[in-house]
Structures are given as C-alpha cells and as structure tokens.
Amino acid sequence: MSRPASRAADGGGAPASGPAVVPLGLPAEWTRSLRRDPLGHEAYHALIQERMADLERLEAQGGAPLTPGPGLLVALDVDGTILDLDGGVSERVMAAIARLRACGAAVVISTGRGIDAALPVVRHLGISEGWLVCANGALTLRLDPGAPDGFEIVDERSFDPTTAISTLLAAVPEGIVAVEVPRVGFKVSRPFPNGELIEDQVVVGLDEMCSTPVTRVVLRAPGMSVDEFSALVAGSGLHSVEYAIGWTAWLDVAPEGVTKASALDALVARLGLDPARTLAVGDGSNDVEMIEWAGVGVVMGSAPQWVRERGDILTEPVWREGCAAVLDALVERVRQND
Secondary structure (H helix, E strand, C coil): CCCCCCCCCCCCCCCCCCCCCCCCCCCHHHHHHHCCCCCCHHHHHHHHHHHHHHHHHHHHCCCCCCCCCCCCEEEECCECCCECCCCCECHHHHHHHHHHHHCCCEEEEECCCCHHHHHHHHHHCCCCCEEEEEHHHCEEEEECCCCHHHEEEEEECCECCHHHHHHHHHHCCCCEEEEEECCCEEEECCCCCCCCCCCCEEECCHHHHCCCCECEEEEECCCCCHHHHHHHHHCCCCCCEEEEECCCCEEEEEECCCCHHHHHHHHHHHHCCCHHHEEEEECCHHHHHHHHHCCEEEECCCCCHHHHCCCCEECCCHHHCHHHHHHHHHHHHHHHHC
16 A cells, blocks of 8 residues: 555554554544454465465466466565554465465565665564565565575666755745665755654655655645645656555655566566466555566555556455455365375
8 A cells, every 4th residue: 555655553564463553544434344244264265265266367367377476476565465554464465475485385465665664563573684675665674584684685766866855845835854874864944744754754854855865755634635646746847756655645756767676576587486376465556567567466455446456366455354365275285286
C-alpha cells in the first residue's frame, strides 16, 4: 500500500519479540469499519483452494509453474498486504511465510518504508537472512545477522531533490517537505505530525535539504483531502521522477526509473533466478509496477479498482487473510506433489 513510508509506533519500532504494531495513519473510523471477525478454518481452507485454482488457471494459460523451492522468489508489500489495518501481522500470515521459506523459496519484503521502519517488520517475521527492498526500490538490503546492524546496503539509488522540491512547494506551498538519507533519517522543512515518521527527523532549511543526493522526497499536506492533494500534484508539472500518492495527502518521490519492480528485477538477476518464477502481492499505487513485473501478480481485495485491474489474481483483503491464502496455496502445491 502506498502510505506514509515510515509510519510506526511513536518512539520507534516494535522489538522482534513483540507484535509488529505499526499504525498506518488511516482515519480511526476506517479501521473500525474495515475490521472483520477472523475467518474460521473452513472458510480459510476454501480461500486456499480458490487461490490454488487461480494458480492452476494461469499455468494452463502458459504461465511458469510456481512451486516453492530455491528457484522461487515471492515479493510482499507490507502495509495493507501483510500488516492489517490495526498494524499487526496475523498468525496465519506469519505461519504461511515461515512455511514458504522452509520450502526454500526466497521471501522478499518489498516496501515503501525506509530502513528503520521496515526492519522491525522483517525481524518480527523471523527473517534475519535474505533480502529486503525499501524506499520503493531505492534501497536493497542483504540481511545478515553477522553484519553491523544486521544488514548491508547492496544497492542504493539517489537523485538531486532540488527540482522536485521546488516544483512541489510551488504547487502545495503549505506542504511539509522531507528528504530521506539512509542510515541518518529525514531532513524536514518542519516537524511531521506526531507518529508519522519512525526515523529521526531534523528540521533544516531548503538549501541544506538539497545539498546532497537523497533516496526519497516526501511531501505531506496535513488537513488536505487526498483528491485536492492529488489534483495539485498532477498539475504541478513534476516529471523525470517516479511518484506515488497514498491514502492520505502524502507523496513519495523516487529517482526516475526506480520502483519496487526495478529493484526486484536487479535482485533476480543478482541471484540468477528466472523472472517468470516470481510472485508479488500488493495493494497500492506503488505496487503496480511490481505486480505487473512478476510472473504472477496478486492484488489485495482492498486495492483501488485501477490497481485491481493490473494483477493476474485478485485475493481477499488483508483482514480476510488474502495474502496468507496465496502463500498457503503455494505451499499446498508442494504437499500435493510429495
């Protein structure tokens, strides 16, 4: 989901042993109205069977067979895909990811979040080795418990933020601007609303903000509707960058050509895998390229209609275990082949 990339609990991320509670910043009435009772065993099993049928249909249409093993890569968005609207990861999602990894598949969290907002999630999932795509593809990390801080940045894409910042502030002069500096945090034009940034933020002038290349520019307009915000951004003349608008008046701007898909494509090449044997699950505008790139693109049922139309499979929303059912459908194929 394309949302504030670094939203997390005030004061930092949850420890690996505790719940991965990362508030999404959605209006409280949304989260209340979207909560559903947990699925029973029979209903969940029926969902798995539906997703298995979807995979078989795609195979019959000429798609590559997706059976968990060392040759399969599964990319998962975070907010709205594996994290529910209360900011937690369900037991079924946790178990399905663990089962998939036990089969040898590479599970790669691919998120718009920055490093410090993404790491608590992967650690909660029990993923200490492997790969992590952050900042909408601008950062790719190799997870290694023996490395300093448990990771190494293996790919970093940055750009000069000057033009993007001046263009956006001309269109939305009341907006708050931030730039992301990996391992440092955010430089901001003024403080963001409480709880919206997990990383450190320091208030600086625009000259300082534009003094070095960055991996991301963020524009936030608290109090502005998404429709008004989107219209202003669309009319700003912003170009030669990639950008995504979330569920609130929040804009992420990345270097031109940098998306979750571009990072995953580079990672697949690094690992010597077949791009056709990949599956990606997401729900937001910043997931579209990833969904279209993957051998099988899965869209969550909570996604906007235009995003739904980009995928190969439409699964249930996160609060109805849509992602878990897809992962367990993959695992079930292994069991049936044994």
